[in-house]
Amino acid sequence: MEFSGDHSIVDPSRFELLVDAHGQALHAYLARRAPTAAEDLLAEVWLAAFQARDSFDPGQGSVRGWLFGVARNILYAYRRAAARAPTPAAADDDVWDAVDARLDAAALAPAMRAALRDLPAAERELLLLIAWEQLTPTEAAQVVGIPAATARTRLHRARERMRTHPAITTEGSKP
């Protein structure tokens, strides 16, 4: 049985198969960026995906990429809502903060953290979709809603920015 086939997304009776096939990956995506809200957000992702399933166009990419795009929209809506929330804890729940906390906890080299921090947000997002979600550049482009060629250009720039970042080059020049 095809659990992740494009047909499932438009066939209501098979929609549940998608829930099972992609739930773990989508939860991980959300947990990396909004660890305290991942479970609730995942439920919202499924609901939003079901509501919007007719908008999925197989000619525009994979179901996997489309679902990550839905998850991204939910995550960003959550961030916007959190930014308006009166409680500091909610307002502080920013994707970069969560990402940086994860890098810190993983003891990533400070130079790499600094280089990532200094990337334009759009480039950093693409980079992390590939590094962490194991998406292809084309899928990452689909997630953020840009042409694949644009994504590849941005990724190339990101790579060059990282490679030439002062922290990286300084660390690399140490004896």
Place this chain on the structure above:
Amino acid sequence: MTDEVLRDLESLPGWTDLVAAGHVAPAATAVLERARSAALTQARPRMEAAQPVPARRGRPRLMRLTIASAAAAVIAVVASLLVDSPAGPSAATAAATERLAGVAASVSEDSLGPDQYRYRVEEEFELMQRAGPTVWRSESWTAADGSIWRRDTYADGQVNRQRFPHYPGPVPLSELPTEPRALLRRLRQAVGGSDWAEEFSVEHALFNALQDLLREYQAPPELRAAMIRALGLLPHVDVQDPAVDARGRTGVGLVWSHDEGAFAYRDVFIIDPTTAQVLESRTTYTKVPTVEHARYPLENRNTLIETSVVDDLPADMRDITME
């Protein structure tokens, strides 16, 4: 990774460490299941509605229940623990259901002849986020053997015709037990074999099943009384008295409240205290997510308009294929 861009990225100093830093422990099955359940509880009504024309009420219909085998047996064991648990209904619920059961037992049966049908007209109402209300007319004809023909007519002129076999499975309605606990045991078998068992708790599914039986069928008085008393045996059923339906009629509401985090809703069905007929079934969502591009239900209900006994089916309903 064979892509040139990916190869470039992989050559970055520290790339492997960056990838590793993204590792998160796989979500526990329970976590995924909760999210799945929260989503599907709300998505399923939309799945049901994803027909050529909107389906009747969002919840799966009683007529779709089938008696299944192993799954039913497993569910029945679990359910027997639940239903027979000490966590019974409140005193107010017990008193209200006993009072309504007394009324049901005293109302003489309006029996159907072999060629007659019970005709029922309901108004269906659905309200979604970011959308105006949708209202349509639902008519049903129920034969003496429990078969049901249904015709839904929508504001845009669309008509949906369906026919359902009698419920529950091979057991005629008149042979259902009239002892409330035995009735619950029998219904658990049907509920356990349906998709209701996945969508709702067993107790909630029984609440819905009894509600639909009372609404859709004119069972013998003693059986209707047993159905109402069975509701009084379920834990978590509350009473709203008085409860007013969409047409302004006053009755007694039996209530099931459900809260699972992102969503909360309240199922109420209102029973006429003088006839024990169901006047209205209503689901009101008290908590739904607010997501920019998503629409979730806020309320749906069906309200009894009229009921009578007729001697024939309309011509356009006679050749409907059984679902």
